[in-house]
């Protein structure tokens with residue numbers, strides 16, 4: 001009988017990232033996908049700054065940046081003219097090492113993750129489908145359909161449902177998937193094209209015609225068009241070809257399409273599963289939440305789910321934590337998913353709303369307000385922080401405690417950077433660790449030594465103050481780099497108590 005620690009269903013970005021992080025943490029995984037081969041279409045393009053920060057833990061960030069495309073600016077068009085130009089090149093400067101908007105097509109992204117997984121000796125089992133599963137006294141028993149049509153009953157300690165929007169894992173857990181479906185049909189087309197909107201920047205048409213956005217891709221002249229299909233054509237969406245979609249918005253943006261590499265239509269849903277966990281089975285990525293592609297959040301959120309769950313599963317499986325730690329996965333990720341779906345819903349409804357008032361808001365008010373609002377650093381920074389997911393936090397949740405400087409327990413550790421280096425270097429290691437900015441006590445040094453807890457003491461510098469970090473005190477960081485404790489004193493008993501209360505023994509965590 002083949003027993004793995006974690007059986008991962010689905011080798012999309014979520015399942016692949018989960019498999020990678022678990023493998024890095026020494027956990028035996030099995031990952032399978034019912035398809036014969038990885039996807040060949042570009043689908044999700046944006047890789048957000050928070051994902052790149054976390055990708056440093058597996059040395060993936062540079063590879064994504066090397067192969068991807070950095071978007072220099074966003075342009076908003078009305079009546080055939082660009083009316084707003086927002087430079088994006090250094091939009092999040094000072095906030096993250098990845099202060100820009102990166103595009104990297106999902107098919108290439110998945111290939112990169114698969115290659116990395118192979119370096120851990122893990123191959124995705126293709127043409128292999130989960131048909132059903134049940135929880136046993138000490139694990140999961142899953143019925144698989146193998147490529148030769150045979151059935152296999154496989155055992156695992158835990159099961160991760162990364163099996164997309166139509167998740168069989170979610171259905172088996174009997175979790176509701178409340179929300180709705182937008183009336184608009186979307187089309188996506190990867191094209192080779194020319195024209196002013198093919199200058200490597202992002203272009204959005206705000207006109208009353210069909211919504212259209214042009215996303216630049218890595219190669220010159222290659223772009224993704226995303227538009228809506230309205231009126232009677234929407235009734236035959238399945239049979240639609242690129243030639244059938246309205247030319248109005250495409251002409252507004254002066255896009256001359258030379259070749260269509262991929263065309264697809266889809267309906268957008270906005271739904272969040274009632275639960276992200278049922279016993280030993282978990283839901284992640286599109287299996288747990290789906291929403292509009294506005295803001296490029298979907299895939300990044302699935303990746304965030306995977307990294308959140310990976311270290312918790314690894315800790316429990318390696319004896320470094322009590323099983324109660326796994327409860328925090330749903331608490332932390334469902335809260336963010338619900339907020340995200342509500343936000344993308346509002347933005348999506350605005351950009352696609354029909355009617356005179358909506359048209360006036362988009363074509364008159366938005367072009368007037370956008371440059372004014374984004375001329376100021378505060379709203380620009382707010383926008384970047386939100387879209388890049390660097391504000392995702394777990395404040396007020398069970399694993400988060402205290403406040404020091406402007407940083408709360410549950411926050412992402414702020415990036416502090418000056419000529420002397422930055423404070424993110426040690427975060428490449430997915431382990432518990434302590435950061436001190438300024439001075440610490442002998443007791444803290446001795447306690448961390450004794451418990452093999454990495455302690456990084458940075459001499460106080462103005463850059464730490466700018467980033468909002470508190471002087472002296474300490475930050476206990478989780479393996480996924482979120483702040484567990486933000487504390488103004490230097491007493492290691494605070495850490496000891498935290499670990500005891502949460503049933504965590506970090507010195508047992510596999511590295």
Ligand SMILES: Cc1cc2nc3c(=O)[nH]c(=O)nc-3n(C[C@H](O)[C@H](O)[C@H](O)COP(=O)(O)OP(=O)(O)OC[C@H]3O[C@@H](n4cnc5c(N)ncnc54)[C@H](O)[C@@H]3O)c2cc1C
Nearest residue numbers: 010012013014033034043044129130163164285286293298
């Ligand atoms: C046409 C299209 C365009 C998109 N455009 C964008 C965009 O512009 N921006 C954006 O952010 N997002 C976009 N998305 C969404 C984005 O692709 C998803 O958010 C992302 O793929 C989610 O990753 P995932 O790993 O959670 O799920 P998926 O990528 O859906 O992966 C799930 C995997 O599970 C496998 N699977 C399912 N059931 C089983 C089973 N029973 N047994 C074994 N394997 C199984 C599937 O074969 C699949 O490979 C788009 C999606 C589509 C379809």
